[in-house]
Amino acid sequence: MTLTSLQQEFVLHFGEMGSRWGINRTVGQIYALLFISSEPLNAETITDALAISRSNTSMGLKELQSWNLVRLKHVQGDRRDYFTTPDDxxxxxxxxxxxxxxxxxxxxxxxxxxxxxxxxxxxxxxxxxxxxxxxxxxxxxxxxxxxxxLETQRLVKLMTLGSRIAGLIDKTGAMFPALTKRK
Amino acid sequence: MTLTSLQQEFVLHFGEMGSRWGINRTVGQIYALLFISSEPLNAETITDALAISRSNTSMGLKELQSWNLVRLKHVQGDRRDYFTTPDDxxxxxxxxxxxxxxxxxxxxxxxxxxxxxxxxxxxxxxxxxxxxxxxxxxxxxxxxxxxxxLETQRLVKLMTLGSRIAGLIDKTGAMFPALTKRK
DNA sequence: CAGTGATTTCAGAAATTTCTGAAATGTAAG
DNA sequence: CTTACATTTCAGAAATTTCTGAAATCACTG
Known part of the structure; x- marks a missing residue:
């Protein structure tokens, strides 16, 4: 598999960032690649897209699985394991x-x-x-x-509301009536 | 300076955790030591409390300074730099x-x-x-x-309120009247 | 249950990061 | 300006992490 230059850049960036997070470059790259791929990929494909060794890919995928960050899929009539990231x-x-x-x-x-x-x-x-x-x-x-x-919907709303929520609390830390009366 | 066993354990723990965060063991230890010390410490003291080299201490402190995590203090009649973490x-x-x-x-x-x-x-x-x-x-x-x-006080209150805040938002993501009316 | 291919393991190699001691630089006092 | 620390820099050593290729294991298939 050959990467488009967009994919290339994205993958390389996550590889570099990986070290700032607690993960290593390869693991970051594998994750990034799966993230921007519309279809699940198998280890062989990842190996040659990233030009790393097959065993390195295996270890990286294992690491990502231990983080619950990738999902395993299977393709009809193909014994190999395919990996993706959640859509959501x-x-x-x-x-x-x-x-x-x-x-x-x-x-x-x-x-x-x-x-x-x-x-x-x-x-x-x-x-x-x-x-x-x-x-x-x-x-x-x-x-x-x-x-x-919280369900995602409420969480999103909460984040969008932002600091307007804080208006409900006065400086002493007491809640405003609006909040205490209801419920 | 000799560490009490409490200090010792605390410092070693933060050293180990350091690698899970993006920082190295020594930097974690230096920070932990400053954090639990009631008085500011100079580089020499840190060096022997942690049994590391003077230059390593220097680099670690520099790293912590670049993160704005330590403050520099000066003691009357002493040329050396003393370091602390904020009280708050x-x-x-x-x-x-x-x-x-x-x-x-x-x-x-x-x-x-x-x-x-x-x-x-x-x-x-x-x-x-x-x-x-x-x-x-x-x-x-x-x-x-x-x-x-937000001021700390309001932030604390907000965190303590926790999910009760979410009750103000209905499932569709629309705000309840209580919140929209008061403004 | 033998054969084929996929995956994992693992010991050593390679790369990277951390640490040290020595030298250089900075700085206040005399 | 010189002396007396204090701190920083830096090249190489030590330690740790990452990566590889070869071998082992696993798991379908016929």
């Missing part, structure tokens, strides 16, 4: 956020709780700082859990 | 989000716009996919820009 961009974003939370946030939250359980260590400042950090992370993950439940 | 956790989070956006999102947005400007490349699917991705990123960064403007 929101689904992709949800997955991405969920997985990053799992890998980047949750372990830290666990560790902080563990440290607090070890009880007073005679370092009041550090202890207070750790507690404060834990509380903040809990607040943010709690908010995230709520947002995760 | 919210300020830290805001900085972190802003910097990650700058490094991880903005370049991609620019690239996508650039690709669109290059005009029809005869690959309708890829073009549509790119446009869709650009729109989603614009929506999210737009929402972020709004949230960034």
């Amino acid at each position: 961009l929101w689904e992709i974003v949800r997955t991405l956020v969920a997985e990053r939370k799992k890998r980047e946030i949750d372990p830290t939250l666990t560790k902080l709780r563990e440290l607090e359980l070890q009880g007073p260590a005679g370092d009041d400042y550090a202890e207070a700082r750790i507690a404060e950090l834990r509380e903040m992370i809990e607040m943010m993950t709690g908010f995230y859990a709520e947002m995760e439940k | 956790l919210w300020e830290i989070v805001r900085t972190l989000v802003a910097e990650r956006k700058k490094r991880e999102i903005d370049p991609t947005l620019t690239k996508l716009r650039e690709l669109e400007l290059q005009g029809p490349a005869g690959d309708d699917y890829a073009e549509a996919r790119i446009a869709e991705l650009r729109e989603m990123i614009e929506m999210m960064t737009g929402f972020y820009a709004e949230m960034e403007k």
Whole structure:
């Protein structure tokens, strides 16, 4: 498979960005290629489109699968595995956020709780700082859990509303009547 | 400087997590150490607390400064530079989000716009996919820009309210009267 | 259940990133 | 201007990550 120059540029960009995210260049490129391909691709096709080794493709796909970022498809009369990304961009974003939370946030939250359980260590400042950090992370993950439940439509509306929502809350942090009365 | 076992564990954890984020172990450790230290620390102190080379400390601090994550302080009658993290956790989070956006999102947005400007490349699917991705990123960064403007107090309240806010929007995505009337 | 092709595994090679010590540069004080 | 630190730079060493080709495993098919 030969890439159009548009595909080429897109794929290369995601490869470079990959390192800024926590993933490697090849994984970024594979994902980008699947993302802009209208049809599912098999490992062989990816291998030659990106000019990498077959085994590298295999590892990259495995990595993407562990992130739940690609779906496996099968073509009638073809034994090979074909891969795609979900059509729904929101689904992709949800997955991405969920997985990053799992890998980047949750372990830290666990560790902080563990440290607090070890009880007073005679370092009041550090202890207070750790507690404060834990509380903040809990607040943010709690908010995230709520947002995760929302249907996409409502989420979109919420984002579009933007800061107009904040108008409902006065400076002291109390809610305006409009919000408290209803429900 | 010798670390208490609490400090030790905290610092090592952030070192390990560092690689899951885009930063390296040492940078994570330096930041963690500054974060749980009640007093500003100089490079020499950091160097021996973490058992790394003086030059490594210098590079790590430079990296943290480029992220705006540390502040430089000076102690009367001492020529050395002392470093701390802001007391306000919210300020830290805001900085972190802003910097990650700058490094991880903005370049991609620019690239996508650039690709669109290059005009029809005869690959309708890829073009549509790119446009869709650009729109989603614009929506999210737009929402972020709004949230960034809010005072911390309101932001906290908003997060605590959580999904109750979503009750204000009906399934079709239209706002409920309560929200539209008050303005 | 042998044969064929697809996929994965894995040890070492290649590439990249991180770290160090030595030298260079910067800076305040005398 | 010179001395006395403090900090930064930088080339090479060390460590880590990524990539490859060969071999192993897996799984259909006839």
